[in-house]
Amino acid sequence: MLTVTMNPALDHTLTVAEPLRKGEVVRTDDAKFDAGGKGINVSQYLTALGVDAPATGFLGGPFGQMIGGTLDEEGVARDFVEIGGRTRLNTTVLSPDGEYKINHDGPVVEEGDVDALVERVRDREPERLVVAGSLPRGIGADAVDRLAGAGPWDTAVDMGGSFLGRFDGSYLVCKPNRAELAEATGRAVETIEDAASAAAELRERGYRYVLASLGPDGALLVSESGAVRAPALPVDVVDTVGAGDALLSGFLAGLARGDSTADALRTAVVVAARVVSVSGTSVPSFEDVFERRERVEIRSV
Numbered sequence: 001m002l003t004v005t006m007n008p009a010l011d012h013t014l015t016v017a018e019p020l021r022k023g024e025v026v027r028t029d030d031a032k033f034d035a036g037g038k039g040i041n042v043s044q045y046l047t048a049l050g051v052d053a054p055a056t057g058f059l060g061g062p063f064g065q066m067i068g069g070t071l072d073e074e075g076v077a078r079d080f081v082e083i084g085g086r087t088r089l090n091t092t093v094l095s096p097d098g099e100y101k102i103n104h105d106g107p108v109v110e111e112g113d114v115d116a117l118v119e120r121v122r123d124r125e126p127e128r129l130v131v132a133g134s135l136p137r138g139i140g141a142d143a144v145d146r147l148a149g150a151g152p153w154d155t156a157v158d159m160g161g162s163f164l165g166r167f168d169g170s171y172l173v174c175k176p177n178r179a180e181l182a183e184a185t186g187r188a189v190e191t192i193e194d195a196a197s198a199a200a201e202l203r204e205r206g207y208r209y210v211l212a213s214l215g216p217d218g219a220l221l222v223s224e225s226g227a228v229r230a231p232a233l234p235v236d237v238v239d240t241v242g243a244g245d246a247l248l249s250g251f252l253a254g255l256a257r258g259d260s261t262a263d264a265l266r267t268a269v270v271v272a273a274r275v276v277s278v279s280g281t282s283v284p285s286f287e288d289v290f291e292r293r294e295r296v297e298i299r300s301v
C-alpha cells in the first residue's frame with residue numbers, strides 16, 4: 001500500500017488550561033509536533049498495524065524536513081517529491097471549552113511536480129494507493145484521477161466533499177464524514193438514514209465502498225450488498241484529529257489481511273477509538289485491535 005499526501009502538514013497541538021479569551025495571552029508548556037496530513041497519518045497508522053505503507057507526496061522547507069525526520073524516527077518508509085514551496089504548519093488548540101483547529105492552505109505546487117509524483121508512484125508499483133487530504137494550491141482534482149489511472153492499482157480517496165463527486169475514474173473506497181457527504185451529494189445529512197441514502201448515491205458515482213465516518217455515531221459502510229453501521233466504542237476522547245484517517249486505516253488494514261468487509265469495518269472502529277484517545281495525530285498502541293474488534297456490533301441500516 002502506498003499513500004499520497006499532496007498537502008502534508010506539521011501538526012502543532014497545544015493544550016491550554018483555560019478557555020481562550022480575546023486580547024489575552026494564554027501560556028502553556030504542553031505542546032507537541034506530529035507529522036501530519038491525511039495520507040501520512042494513514043501510513044503511520046498502517047505501519048503500526050503491521051501493514052507496509054510507505055508515504056509519498058510533496059514536501060518542502062523546514063516543516064517538510066521535520067516531517068521527514070519524524071517519519072524516519074517512527075520507521076515509516078517515505079519517498080516524497082521535494083518542492084520549492086514550504087510545507088505548512090497546522091495548529092490545534094485543546095482548551096477546556098473544546099477543540100480549535102486552524103489549517104493553512106499550504107504551498108503552491110507546479111504541474112511539473114505532479115508529473116514527478118506520478119512517476120514516483122509508477123516506479124513503486126503499489127498494489128493499492130491511498131490519496132488523502134486537501135490539494136495544495138495549483139493542483140486540481142484531475143491530478144487524483146491521473147494518480148489513480150497511472151497503473152493497475154486500486155485507489156482509496158479521502159478528500160473534501162466537493163471533490164468526491166467529481167472524479168472520472170472508479171475508486172475502491174472513499175471516506176466522507178457527514179459534512180462531506182452533504183457537500184458531495186447536495187443532500188441534507190442529519191440522521192443515520194440520511195447518511196446511508198447520501199452514501200448510496202455517492203457510491204453510484206464510481207466507488208466500490210463508501211465508508212462514512214459519523215463521529216460519536218460510529219461509521220457506516222455502503223457496498224453492493226447494502227448499508228451496515230457500526231456504533232462507536234465508548235472511550236474518553238482527548239481530540240478527534242486524525243480520527244477519520246484512523247477509521248480508513250483500520251478498514252484498509254482489514255482488507256489487506258483478507259478479512260470480510262464487516263470485520264474490516266469493526267477493525268476500523270477499534271482503531272479510530274484508540275486514536276481519539278490520544279492527542280494530535282500521534283500513534284497510540286494498537287495492541288489487540290484485531291482481537292478487540294469482536295466488541296463492535298454491526299447493525300443493518
Ligand SMILES: Nc1ncnc2c1ncn2[C@@H]1O[C@H](COP(=O)(O)OP(=O)(O)OP(=O)(O)O)[C@@H](O)[C@H]1O
Binds near residue numbers: 217233
Ligand atoms: N466521540 C467519539 N467517541 C468514540 N469514537 C469516536 C468519537 N468521535 C469519532 N470517533 C470515531 O472516529 C471515527 C472518525 O471520526 P469522525 O467522523 O469525527 O471523522 P472525520 O470527521 O473524518 O475526522 P477528521 O477529519 O478529523 O480525521 C468515527 O467513525 C468513530 O468511529
Ligand SMILES: O=P(O)(O)OC[C@@]1(O)O[C@H](CO)[C@@H](O)[C@@H]1O
Binds near residue numbers: 035133
Ligand atoms: O487540510 P487537510 O489536508 O484537509 O487536513 C489536514 C489535517 O487536518 O488532516 C489531518 C487529520 O485528519 C491532520 O494531520 C492535518 O492537520
